[in-house]
Amino acid sequence: MTTRVPPERRRRRPTRSGVLLSEELIVQTALRLIGEHGPEALSVRRLGAALGCDPTALYRYFHDTDDLVLAIADRIIGDAMEGFAPGDDWVASLRQMALRVRAGYLAHPRAAALAAHRVTRRRNEIRAVDMGIGLLLTAGFEPSAAARLYLAxxxxxxSHAAAEAAFKALPRPQREADQRAWRNVYQDLDPSTYPALTAVRQELPGMADGSFEEAVELLLEALAARASRNGAAGGVGAVGG
Amino acid sequence: MTTRVPPERRRRRPTRSGVLLSEELIVQTALRLIGEHGPEALSVRRLGAALGCDPTALYRYFHDTDDLVLAIADRIIGDAMEGFAPGDDWVASLRQMALRVRAGYLAHPRAAALAAHRVTRRRNEIRAVDMGIGLLLTAGFEPSAAARLYLAxxxxxxSHAAAEAAFKALPRPQREADQRAWRNVYQDLDPSTYPALTAVRQELPGMADGSFEEAVELLLEALAARASRNGAAGGVGAVGG
DNA sequence: ACATTCGGTCAACCCTGTTGACGTAAGGAG
DNA sequence: CTCCTTACGTCAACAGGGTTGACCGAATGT
Structure with missing residues (x-):
């Protein structure tokens, strides 16, 4: 291969099956492939087959599989935060931010799982950080507290969203086995060795559903409590459970 | 292969190079391998080579690569929780659990990145779950709430620990570049476009340190508040900030 | 001492990502 | 309109991955 991907494509040559390749089409097809057949369906060979071209043709557009994944991830980030504006209620606004981030990640689990802990210091992220800290400032927190608490x-x-995405990105048999574990393994335990688990036995199957909302609500409760304890203006967004 | 892994090993037969295989030794070697050469260094063939045995011998102990990964994860949990017994104060005990799990993950950052989000359904994990739910039951929560809140x-x-571990597992140049980015990128921003970030500018360099303790404290505060709202027996562990 | 079965070894299969060589068609230059 | 260059689709091949079935020697319970 040797030829690095040019910044702008100049020439187009139809593939054997007549398709005109492009970076856009490849990313698009990759996302479709993952969406339809699960995350494990993304491989160079399969992607080539889906595009109707030789697998190695992709190396004319991405010098690496990782390069392709990053291209996909880059697009996801842009989509996630698009068109969001905070409202008057700072608690509700933070909740909305949380849900949006999560939705963006879950929409494309595998790419998210790969790029989750890579912090892109780009414009969308910076704007989100500014927005979040701004919300805590209007909640009445001191600048230092606002920064710390926003980070938390x-x-x-x-990390919750990344964890969910990582789980969703698991190969299907393993994913389903993990879910079944709560119903099977955790059901047949010796009551005397595991008294607490026995007491909550009926609740365990629900454990597979995750805890994103609950964790966010707990955090928002704590933040609201601290804010009102500071005698601050309270966005009293519906917290509680 | 067909023979499933027996619950207890009875016979030992030395490998061609004289090593006596065992589940313990395999997990141990796998952790060393990952620790030295990264998560991608874990393959059946390489592990076999490191152990001085035929790669497929491992299938006598783990019926699957995933099975091995789960065993590794459970061992990390076991190491982290070893010798821990919950005290009278349920809040303090949960805090201790959190810090122990985090320490265990950070001790094996690269392995943690591989196994963090899995349900190992093995002994160490089950014992930890039983302990945690037990603490919330003594706090006075109903079984269903105890299960849900423990999960959250x-x-x-x-997920926090995994995120920290993933960051720690990053190649040094990338990790340091990410840390520097906090100081560089976020310092030279236009005040009118990013007013909140400008207001907390002095606090930003500290953002690189992470937020594990703060997040845990926030959660514990919320849990304690809910518990006392339920009129429950309160372990009033020192919460607040 | 014998029969059983555990478990280490070997060969094989099919999947990956990736590379280098090859040739063809596209596009600019004259 | 022709020619030359280069983009890029194709092909064959390599290295490495997980997993399986057959083989059979050795360790163990009887």
Whole structure:
């Protein structure tokens, strides 16, 4: 191959099956492939087959599989935060941010799982950080507290979302086995050795559903409590459970 | 292969190079391998080479690569929780659990990145779950709430720890570049476009340190508040900030 | 001492990502 | 309109991955 991907494509040559390749089409097809047949369906060979071209043709557009994944991830980030504006209620606004980030990640689990902990210091992220800290400032927190608390909040949201995405990106048999574990393994335990688990036995199957919302609500409760304890203006967004 | 892994090993037969295989030795070697050469260094063939045995001998102990990964994860949990017994103060005990899990993950950053989000359904994990739910039951929560809240708590702890571990597992140049970016990129921003970030500018360099403790404290505050709202027996562990 | 079965070894299969060589068609230059 | 260059689609091949079935020697319970 040797030829590096040019910044702008000049010549187009139809593939054997007549398709005109492009970076856009490849990313698009990759996302479709993942969406339809699961994350494990993304491989160079399969992607080539889906595009109707030789697998190695992709190396004319991405010098690496990782390069392709990053291209996909880059697009996801842009989509996630698009068109969001915070409202008057700072608690509700933070909740919305959390849900948006999570939705963006879950929409494309595998790419998200790969790029989750890579912090892109780009414009969309910077705007989100500014927005979140701004919300905590209007909540009445001191600048230092606002910065610290925002970090705790967004880190929790991001790592939770990444965890969910990682789970969803698991090969299907393993994913389903993990889910079944709560129903099977955790059901047949010796009551005397595991008294607490026995007491909550009926609740365990629900454990597979994750805890994103609950964790976010707990955090928002704590933040709201601290804010009102500071005698600050309270966005009293519906917290509680 | 066909023979499933027996619950207890009875016979030992030395490998061609004289090593006596065991589940313990295999997991141990796998952790060393990952620790030295990264998560991608874990393959059946390489592990066999490191152990001085035929790669397929491992299938006598783990019926699957995934099975091995789960065993590794469970061992990390076991190491982290070893010798821990919950005290009277349920809040303090949960805090200790959180710190222990985090320490265990950070001790094996690269392995943690591989196994963090899995349900190992093995002994060490089951014991930890039983312990945690037990603490919330003594706090006075109903079984269903105890199960849900424990999940939210431990998921947050695990995903935070995994995020920290993933960051720590990054190649040094990338890791340091990410840290520098906080100081560089976020310092030279236009005040009118990013007013909140400008207001907390002095606090930003500290953002690189992470937020594990703060997030845990926020969660514990919220849990304690809910518990006392339920009129429950309160372990009033020192919460607040 | 014998029969059983555990478990280490070997060969093989099919999947990956990736590379280098090859040739063809596209596009600019004259 | 022709020619030359180069983009890029194709092909064959390599290295490495997980997993399986057959083989059979050795360790163990009887």
């Amino acid at each position: 909040f967004i880190d929790t949201v991001l | 708590f431990i998921d947050t702890v695990l």
